Amino acid sequence: MSAETSLIRTLIAERFGEAIEELGFSHGVHAFAAPPDMVVELCRFLKDDPALRFDFLSDICGVDHYPEMPRYEAVYHLSSLPNKWRVRIKCRLGDPPRVPSVTRVWRTANWHERETWDMYGIRFEGHPDLRRIYMWEGFEGFPQRKDFPLRGYKDKLNPFGAEGSPPTQPDLATKDIPQGGRSTPGT
């Protein structure tokens, strides 16, 4: 266990120096913290390095650390099928949260990033089709943020919701989202 930890640590340190912070090994996963602008490069390195071969992207998810600052976090879970190792990359994001997309590294990132955008409003730059995936087009707010009420906001369809309305975010207005999807019947 320690041999693989030191190998992963050394290879990352050789390539990136101090930029990638090592967060230790716990419950079978090696954790690293990366600044947003280095995520794609780090993922590509972990995937392509012949000794590491983290070829499988298990998951991407968002975390809202409200009221801590910086508030948001994008978390990537990578697996190496040949070596049977797992790595977690954590990336703290300010408000409004933006991070480059890793869809060019793994195609599976597409839906994970769409889900994270839908639930947390984390904008994945360079994503080919960043639409909402669970909620409908035109839904306002990002439901899994900590300041979004559990029952939603009160409107004519939701009489039990909380008073108020989701905070507007001019930077993340819907017109700003690349509309990759074409119009569909019935909409």
Add this chain to the structure above:
Amino acid sequence: MTEVTELSRLESDAPRTKEVLLNLGPQHPSTHGVLRLVLELDGEYVKRVDPHIGYLHRGTEKLAESFTYTQIFPLTDRLDYLCPPSNNLAFALAVEKLLGIEAPIRAQYIRVMMAELARISGHLLITGALPMDLGAMTALLYAMREREMIMDLLEMISGARMHTSFCRVGGVREDLPDEFFPKIREFCDIFPNRIRDYERLLDGNRVFLKRTQGIGVISAEDGIDLGLSGPNLRASGVDWDIRRDEPYEIYDRLDFDVITSQEGDCYARWRCRVEEMRESVRIIEQCLDQMPDGPFQIDMPTIAFPVDKDRVHCSMEALIQHFDLSAYGFKVPKGEVYSAIEAPKGELGFYIVSDGSPKPFRMKVRSPSFVNLQGLFGVTNAHYLADMIAVLGSLDPVMAEVDK
């Protein structure tokens, strides 16, 4: 120059064709739930597919943030409702890792056995439903007959047929009843013969073979790139099974084969599941043989409910323990964990961030069906609309798990 004019004249004379947008679902028997596919068709030829999901979104992850850890078990049941024991197990393992505890050995055997029963139940449905999508109705009816036996077994254990919620952090809810053992032995005797029946029904069915063999091929590289897992990835030739490669519970004590196939087509995916059911029966038999006596719950009053329920009514300590766990739950140390198991559909992972309170700060479900559904984009040779149905069926998405 003349050639060009000639060509353009010919083109303008040809009948004008137009791509058609076709809406499939959300209410459609072949979409296995409420899935809506927007297809761009050129005749019968599918040019582009755009799945619209979210019709079953219940906000499991958001809800979990306001529930105690024990209360979350019923929520996990409702992810992949064909095999709730696997989901329970995945969640329990994640929390146990955070707490730094392990369930007693007997409880681990019970959980593994139930997870394998669930695997058979999940695979049975798709073994029958894929042929039904392609017009062979019979197999599903037989598969449902066997699924009924599993439902009865689960009912005998937990009292519930579908949403068992039988796992607890640090063990299981109750011990197995005595009448369960002869019943499951009987099932293990009967079931391999029944699998042969399905094979006889379908392996010689030329229509079924024509509709699945060589259709919807996904290469190993594409499969990994698209994040497929479970039988869908193994059917493409990737020999990866979390039960064997990152053994959890008592899987390292069991002897079973990981089924792979090289073809990567719809038939291979169907075939893998049929073979996996045989392996599951082997695992269940080994569990029954090896299962030791002992406690079914960890001996930690701060985490586990009182074993003897009658004591709650006559002992102050047991009453307080029960009340405390029901009303406030137990605290989980600060930290984060990603724990994955081999669920019937693939890698089911729970990422839990704990802030030290009795409720998770963040719970993320890495649901295999959600990712497997993206496999539709990796299919290279499903040209026709009817093949799309076969591919969708063979990827085996459960919409409750896709939508969370």
